Amino acid sequence: MAEKNVWIVIPAFNEEATIKQVIKSLKKHGWRNIIVVDDGSVDNTPSIAEREDVIVLKHIINRGLGAALGTGIKAALDLGADIIVTFDADLQHKPEDVERLIKPIIQGRADVVIGSRFLNKEYLKGMPLSKKIGNIGLNIITYLLFGAKTSDSQSGMRAFSRKAAQTISIKTNRMEVSSEIIAEVARKKLKKAEIPIKAIYLRKGQSVWDGFKILGKLILKRLME
Amino acid sequence: MLSLFQVLALLFILVLLVKITLKFKNLKMGLGEYLLWVLIWLLLLIVVVFPAMTFIPARWLGLSRGVDVVVYLSIGFLFLLVYNLYLKIEKIEFEITTLVRKISFKNFKLNEKKK
Ligand SMILES: Nc1nc2c(ncn2[C@@H]2O[C@H](COP(=O)(O)OP(=O)(O)OP(=O)(O)O)[C@@H](O)[C@H]2O)c(=O)[nH]1
Ligand SMILES: [Mg+2]
Numbered sequence: 001m002a003e004k005n006v007w008i009v010i011p012a013f014n015e016e017a018t019i020k021q022v023i024k025s026l027k028k029h030g031w032r033n034i035i036v037v038d039d040g041s042v043d044n045t046p047s048i049a050e051r052e053d054v055i056v057l058k059h060i061i062n063r064g065l066g067a068a069l070g071t072g073i074k075a076a077l078d079l080g081a082d083i084i085v086t087f088d089a090d091l092q093h094k095p096e097d098v099e100r101l102i103k104p105i106i107q108g109r110a111d112v113v114i115g116s117r118f119l120n121k122e123y124l125k126g127m128p129l130s131k132k133i134g135n136i137g138l139n140i141i142t143y144l145l146f147g148a149k150t151s152d153s154q155s156g157m158r159a160f161s162r163k164a165a166q167t168i169s170i171k172t173n174r175m176e177v178s179s180e181i182i183a184e185v186a187r188k189k190l191k192k193a194e195i196p197i198k199a200i201y202l203r204k205g206q207s208v209w210d211g212f213k214i215l216g217k218l219i220l221k222r223l224m225e
Numbered sequence: 226m227l228s229l230f231q232v233l234a235l236l237f238i239l240v241l242l243v244k245i246t247l248k249f250k251n252l253k254m255g256l257g258e259y260l261l262w263v264l265i266w267l268l269l270l271i272v273v274v275f276p277a278m279t280f281i282p283a284r285w286l287g288l289s290r291g292v293d294v295v296v297y298l299s300i301g302f303l304f305l306l307v308y309n310l311y312l313k314i315e316k317i318e319f320e321i322t323t324l325v326r327k328i329s330f331k332n333f334k335l336n337e338k339k340k
């Protein structure tokens with residue numbers, strides 16, 4: 001099989017502490033096609049990324065994760081990507097997982113692959129309890145509201161085939177995008193696979209309150225559509 | 226005799242009627258929208274001056290009190306208004322993101338050319 005054209009999309013908002021290492025470690029694992037979407041950071045994220053010989057697209061104001069992913073995915077499609085991987089900028093994801101993540105797509109078994117933090121009990125150990133509860137809660141909400149089943153609706157590590165990336169329409173701007181993507185996969189009847197990944201928790205990230213904001217946005221979305 | 230509340234409500238309605246009429250005259254509002262608002266405010270005007278009149282629609286709807294009709298209609302109206310606002314805001318949010326995205330692509334291409 002011919003080499004697939006794989007593009008990595010990194011949404012980044014105020015990630016100056018980690019963005020350089022994220023890019024470098026991805027490159028070390030052989031991933032050269034990288035798009036960083038700077039989501040209106042007020043720190044040095046964009047200038048640091050620009051020194052790393054990757055594509056940096058800059059949102060002039062902060063629009064949220066959903067908007068950043070939408071920008072990165074559109075750019076990757078324009079650049080002729082066969083497979084698009086989304087990868088967080090805060091060192092939570094391991095670059096060695098990308099290979100396994102895209103395998104189901106290369107083998108034609110899936111259109112979308114979710115890197116799930118909930119498939120391996122060992123991997124789950126580092127996750128704070130409040131996040132475990134929040135994530136499982138949002139999995140249930142995603143199922144109840146959109147009929148879309150998954151073991152990790154909030155994972156930032158995903159892979160899309162070109163077809164899937166073209167089919168899925170992202171309309172939400174902020175953190176609720178993760179559930180929206182899962183809902184779209186179910187709605188458009190795309191083939192979904194999940195592989196276990198380990199996420200590392202070093203710093204703040206999303207709060208319990210942020211979790212409730214996602215809940216509110218998802219309910220509104222369901223009611224209004 | 227009109228009560229103080231009725232006088233204040235009447236003044237409020239009159240001011241709003243003048244305001245939308247000016248808006249319509251300055252071509253900032255379409256005819257359809259203008260007539261709709263005039264109808265709504267005139268109806269309210271009637272209700273304020275002759276509150277007893279509301280017993281007629283209350284009868285039709287099987288409600289015992291006239292004010293209930295006004296309260297229910299107001300809630301329904303507010304709900305529609307909020308729904309409309311929600312849709313408008315969603316649309317504007319979407320447009321802002323589209324704009325921000327386009328600018329990011331454009332700036333990237335400009336930078337490439339400079340290199
Ligand atoms: N918080 C936040 N992150 C954004 C935004 N736009 C893009 N991102 C990026 O989205 C990715 C995920 O954001 P996080 O805040 O870490 O959210 P998370 O990983 O789902 O939550 P945690 O598990 O708590 O870390 C990171 O790479 C951010 O840089 C934004 O507007 N706000
Ligand atoms: Mg994170």
